Amino acid sequence: MILYVTIGRTIRPALLWLALVLIVALAALSIVGAFLGADRAGAMFNAPPITGVWCLLLLVLLAGTAALSLRRRAWLAAVHLAAALILLGGMWGSPGGHRVRWRLSGTRRPRKGYMILHRGRPGSRLLAKIVVGDQAAYVPFDELPLTVELTDADIEYYSAAGGAVRDYLATLRVTPSGRPPVERTIEVNDPLHAGGYQFTLIELDADRGEVVLLVTSDDGLAMVYAGFALLVLGAFGQYWLVPLWDRLKGGRG
Amino acid sequence: MNAALVNPVLLLDRLHAALVLAALAFYGLAGLVLLLRRRRIGWACFALGGLAALTAVATRGLWTGHLPMQNLYEVFLLLAMLMFPLSALAKRLLGVGGEALDALLAAALLGPVAFVFSRRPQPLPPALQSWLFGPHVLAYMLAYVLTAKAAVQAGRVWLAGPADRPAVERGCARLIGLGFPLMTLGLVLGAVWGRRAWGDWWNWDPKELWSLATWLTVVAYLHLRTTLRRPRPRLQAAVAILAFLLVLITLLWANLGRIFQGLHSYA
Structure with missing residues (x-):
């Protein structure tokens, strides 16, 4: 004591x-x-x-x-x-x-990366963003243990306020390997969680049907x-x- | 016919502008009257200033259609609105004075609102459309007002005689203690929001780092009180003042300064 x-x-x-x-x-x-x-x-x-x-x-x-x-x-x-x-x-x-x-x-699980998806073309490739000056380039560096497909992309505008953007919306279908797919519309501030990852909407081009997602591990x-x-x-x-x-x-x- | 009388939006705008001016006048008057030690009239003016500021915040919210916490115009107005209830609470609950300076500070905050910042409302960008927007900003604003009040008390520690210093410093500590959980809540809600909006709960963004430095300085202040074997009021007061300086940098420089470009640059 x-x-x-x-x-x-x-x-x-x-x-x-x-x-x-x-x-x-x-x-x-x-x-x-x-x-x-x-x-x-x-x-x-x-x-x-x-x-x-x-x-x-x-x-x-x-x-x-x-x-x-x-x-x-x-x-x-x-x-x-x-x-x-x-x-x-x-x-x-x-x-x-x-x-x-x-x-x-011995199991590799990527922590973070980007995905560029085009409507109707599923993918699982993870990209690294390389910024030089004002230019940004995406380079593939890994594969996710799941596939992601963009089924719809849309932009909502304010009726007033000079047509400013009110929201960006993307509908995703995520299929983790060996599990049923998860489909949901995500927007800014409302990401999707599936297969131990979060899918966050970063950029959206509704005319080209293209989105950039940030994929982050939930670990x-x-x-x-x-x-x-x-x-x-x-x-x-x-x-x-x-x-x-x-x-x-x-x-x- | 006057356009403001037929256009409700314009009417609301004029009413809001008048309320801001009224709050500024009442707060300024309250500060001067309280300095002259006419407490009853001073507190009455202070309360009227608080009421006018509260109504100005409400009309701004009605006019813009969202919580008025989006830009420096709205944040300064909110800070000025919070000054009266927090000053009254500190006086009644903690026995900490400084209400004359509080009223003058509120008037100083309303100066740029009335005469410098643009009153033109902006639509809420997608990044700010979250249920976390209100609680995150409000928790921080409450904490910032309390840190400002604590810094005023800390300044008094340096001006007080050696016999009075410990008592004044205890008032400063009570205010820091009241504000610390709110600052913690603001930081945590910001991290949760960051995860939802930007993918990570911590992004090493300049504003995040300034707010972390502020929080750590407050933690250092609280630790210092436990670590020191005998009280060192002036040292403790200096740390409280440093915390307030970091609040100013986090609130203003991190948003306005071009060297701190980051995820919070829209604010």
Whole structure:
């Protein structure tokens, strides 16, 4: 018991300072990333040295969760666990996470890519987008374990407002291998989930019957969303409910 | 006959413009009266300003047909509208003052709304047609107003004498604590929306990174209070002020500055 208290007294301040240093470092890196632009910032935050920082932060968050008393500081423990879940889910779904699982299991599962579909011509080819200056080109790099077909493409306009576009609509039929097809109309902000992937509408040309889809793997998403829910719950619990409860108790006393 | 009398849309527009001016006048007057320590009249003017701003937001919503949170005109109007209820809540619930500066800040926000930004409504682009639009923006705006109020308290920490500093800093901490869950909610809803609209819940977009830096700075502030063995009010206040500066960059520079082109550039 004495040893536990002594270790706690030594480790806790060190853990708190380490956490603070990591938080400040990540805030500084976020500012640097904002000046780099999305592509270069994404590459920077996925590079090996920064991956080390993410791993260290994950360990600190788990240690912090363990150090917080569940009885007295349950909401705060939830916030730390939530941040760890988001980080873990993010790592699981990251390019690095996909590469590690490919090496370990031998099964290749593409993480992200584009599809260009023409009405009535099913496809499964995944493309990489290469941007040089103002020009963008799509280069094939992988195959999806499913086929996607564009059955309809349409653009809706506002009746007033100078004919501005109100919505882009594309009807897709996705057939995962060995499973029945899924058919649905997707629009901006309303993607389709099928075969462990999300199909997001990026570009649409109704006259040519052509769409560009962004295909993203759902790997790690459930963990991230569980972390989001727990983070919001924990933050409101700790900073709204606890003071309110203390105030009510104080009022009664 | 005056065209505004026969055209309901034009009538709504004129009414909206008049309400913005009324809110600006009441807020400005409230700030000055509260500075002169005439509390009752000051709060009455503040409330009238809040009511006029609320009605201006409502008429804008009726006129445009969507939640008025699309561009800086609507966001500034919303921020000014939120100032009165949040200032009253902070005073009553947290015992934190600063209402004179709140009223003047609301008037300052309405200045560009009345005289600089274009009032012309724009149709809502497909990217903003989501159930997440309202909750995401509203959560952030509430958090931003509370961070602004916290920064004012933090400024007072630097001006206060050593004996008063801890008490003023506690007020700042209460405001940060009230705003942090809302900022977290805004960030999380933005990530969920990003996944639905752009395919990924995190896209390393400049505005996302500025908002992450802001959130992390608030987290650092909260951690600092636990980490320090004895309170360092001026250091803590400096971090709160930094958080507000990052809010300003996230809200304004990340949208207006040409160097931060990204997914949020339409806003």
